[in-house]
Structure formats: structure tokens, C-alpha cells
Amino acid sequence: MERDNLFDLIHSIELISNEHIVRFTSQFSYPVGVSAILVLAELQSRGPLRASELAEMLRYTKGAVTHISNKLVNHGLARRQYSPEDRRTVYLQITDKGSLALAEAQKLGREIYLELFEELTEDELQEYLRIQRKMIEGMKNRRLSKPGGKLL
Template identity: 35%
Template sequence: MTEQEKLIKLFHTILKRMKKEWNHQIQGISHSQYLILSSLNHSGPQKAAQLAELTQNTPGAITSATDKLVSEGYAMRKGDEGDRRVVYLEITDKGRELANSLSEALNEVTMNFFQGLPEEDIQHLIRIYNKISENLDQCKG
């Protein structure tokens, strides 16, 4: 196995295990629903198309995800006063409380992933993640 193949295999394994840990923390809602709530909490009301892009889901998947958030009282739909065809999703106080709670839990879990790493390794990871982020920015079409 080449070094690149080892890197790719390890990368996928780590992502899978991280996602499993994160999902364990956000029981009751899906990862996409958490991303939607978090985005609404930080950026305010948004249209379904914006949320679909954020979560990398289809508009149909967003409708399904937001239907559950609305039915559970975590979000509400609000029409645009200037254009009745436009509908925004807005977070409720209950949703804000959940988003903040989950965010804290996910941050704690994520920090555990890096526990025991020397400061020098953390600095290397920051540099590496910044480079990966730059590469991803160049991939956008």
C-alpha cells in the first residue's frame, strides 16, 4: 500500500469515527438538521436553497429536514413581506437553546479528538487544515 493510499484510508476511517461520535451527541435530530439549526442560529433566517447549499443536500431533503424542525418547534417558516413566493426558515427560542447545547457538546467531543497532542502538532494541523481548506475553495465550480 502506498503512502497516499494509507493517507486516504486513514482519512476515511477518522471521518467515519468522528461522524459517529458527533451523531451520538446529537441524538434526536439528524446531522443535516443540526447544521440547519446552527446556521439559523448564527446567520439568521434563510431560504431553503441557502440551507441546501450549506448542507449539500437536495431541496427535497431540506424540505423533509425542515419539516421535522418545524414540527418539533425548533424552527418556523416565515414568508417574505415583499415577495410571498419566498419563504424563510427562522430558528425559535427552543431551537436556539438546542443549537447552543449541541454546539457545546460537539465542541467538547471534538476537543477530545485532539487530546494529548503537543502544541507543535496542533500548529501543524492548523497549517494543514488551512491548506486543505484552500484546496477545497479552488474545487468549487
């Protein structure tokens, strides 16, 4: 791939991603971003988790998860739960309000991405999905071939 084409591709990916993040955050009812929604989704599907577990699952730093957790707790979307066996162990748990926010985020996200993909034909969608899967598989293989590499 020529250098100019590579940077055009990177720039196009950034433009699409940034546009959708801006649209999402401007239309979402709660003052949290996509990273917080990803945390809520993990809590919804897996139950209460420690910050270190969330960081590893989402590939965020522990500091980023702490910041996101504070924001979620401050807005009543999650709560901290202390382990009865060891009060130093703290779990983050989604609240009912957090579940409602997550449902709204998923609906809004679906609407925004359906608009994006309506520009593509069915064949183009299938090819795009094939390419994405191939890239993800390549990332996994490269990560596994490195010492200490982890799967997403």
C-alpha cells in the same frame, strides 16, 4: 503518494469522522444529525433563510435541505415563515428551542473534538491546522478555476 497510502489516508479520515458522528448523535438530546445542526447555526447567525439559500451556503441539494427543514420543524427547532409580499416565498427561522439545541450541540461537539485533539502535541496541532488550511485553499483555488465554481 503510493496508492495504498492514499487509501489508508482516506480510510483514516472516514474512521475519525464516523466515530465522532456516532458519538455526537448518541449523546445529543434531539433526534437530528450534524447536517441539521449546521442549518440551525446558519439560521442563528444569519436570520431567516430560504431553503435555496441554505442549500447554496451549505452545499447541500435543495431536496436535502427540505428534508432537514421538515425534521427541524417537526421537532420544534425551527418554523416556517411566509413572506408577506409573496406567500410562495418561505423562510426557515430558528426557534428558542432550536437555539437551546444548537447551544447544546456546540458544547457537545467541542467536548468530543477536544478529546480527539488531546492526543496531539501543540506542535502537531499547529501542523495539522496548517495542513487543513492548505487543503482548503487548494480546494477553493480549484473550484474558482472551473467555470461556475463557487467558494464555500
